[in-house]
Amino acid sequence: MATRPRPSPLSLLLLLVNLAPQVGSLTAGAVVQRHQQTAVPALLPSRCRAAEPRMQRGGGPSYSPRPPVKRDSSGSGRGYNAPPPVKDTTPINDKIPHDVMRVLVDVGGGTDELLGVMSKREALAAAAERELDLVLIANKAEPVVCKIVSYDKYRFALEKKKKDQQKAAARGKSELKELKLSYKIGDHDYEVRKKQGIKFLQSGDKVKFSMLFRGREVTHADVGRDIMVRLAEELEEFGVLDATPKVMGTTMIMMISPRPRTVTTKSAPPKPDAPKPDAPKPDASKQ
Structure with a gap:
């Protein structure tokens, strides 16, 4: 049995446009718009078409639920299982809760200079004069000890010291x-x-x-x-x-x-014997 050739979408479009004046409320523009929504996507490849929702019982579309987003302890969806960021709680500048403090100033080369004991207001003024920060470094001292230093430089030195300590501890462990x-x-x-x-x-x-x-x-x-x-x-x-x-x-x-490592200590060289005093010479005048 011979099959009829399927009419092309273009021929259907022309037929609907010609019949549009004979239809009551269906205008030519509405026909073209409806054809674009139905016929044009059919001509596109399957990978370019929008995903069609599945139909559920009752006639309505059924959408598959999205997988839940894994979140870390902070509520963010990024960095799952990553440790929460460490908050810096070092008091600096106006956040130092002390009125009297012993103040040091960084003079470079890993050395500090003692400015003395002063009030918080004087210490902040000294830090502002040098365009540096006032950082609390010893909270349990009496009075507390603060340092006038660049806060970024201070943080970098602390992190470097911590990494060096971790490396030293790792070297001490036996594998x-x-x-x-x-x-x-x-x-x-x-x-x-x-x-x-x-x-x-x-x-x-x-x-x-x-x-x-x-x-x-x-x-x-x-x-x-x-x-x-x-x-x-x-x-x-x-x-x-x-x-x-x-x-x-x-x-x-x-x-x-x-084998356990043996630490050898250099022994101090023996001290030379003290010179003995010379025996007294006999007096020739008495002879």
């Missing part, structure tokens, strides 16, 4: 480093693992040597134990063996801890 071996390890790979172990032990880190046996390789556990014992003997200068190598499941493990 566990793991080095993997094989019972079929070659001489070159053995020397590489040995040098890595020496490096970790000298840095103050604990080293875990592990050797994995797959399937029937566990029958060669004696060979692997000999390799680990040899390695422990060669690292004796740099670390202390916590326990002999032992097999846990299919893995042989050996732990070596760094």
Whole structure:
């Protein structure tokens, strides 16, 4: 059965425009506007069309709800799980709640100059004269101690000091480093693992040597134990063996801890003996 050709949207538009005068309240402009809303979007690709709402029971459109926005503790949608910003509570200038204070002034090079004990009004005047800020640095002193300094410079110095302290604390912590071996390890790979172990032990880190046996390789556990014992003997200068190598499941493990560092103090050189007084010479006139 032959199918009729589908009329093009342009032919439908011309037909409706010609029939518009015969329609009562439907004007030509209304027909064109309705055609633009129905026929023109049909000619566009699917990716350019606006999303059509789904129809729910009852005839009304149904819109899918938007996913909830994750918010942090401050109520903002940005920075989810990020710590809240730290508020600066350092009292400066007029916010210092003290009338009498001991005042220092930053003279550069990490040194301060004492201006003396003065009132809050005098300290603010001294800070304004130098175009700097008055910052409270010691709240528990009697009287409190304030410093005339650039507040940005003061904050930068505090943050730098805090980072340096955190780095120093991180360097003092010992970490566990793991080095993997094989019972079929070659001489070159053995020397590489040995040098890595020496490096970790000298840095103050604990080293875990592990050797994995797959399937029937566990029958060669004696060979692997000999390799680990040899390695422990060669690292004796740099670390202390916590326990002999032992097999846990299919893995042989050996732990070596760094040797405690000994602090040597230079002894003061011995003082030279005091010169003995010369014996009195006999008087020749009495002889």
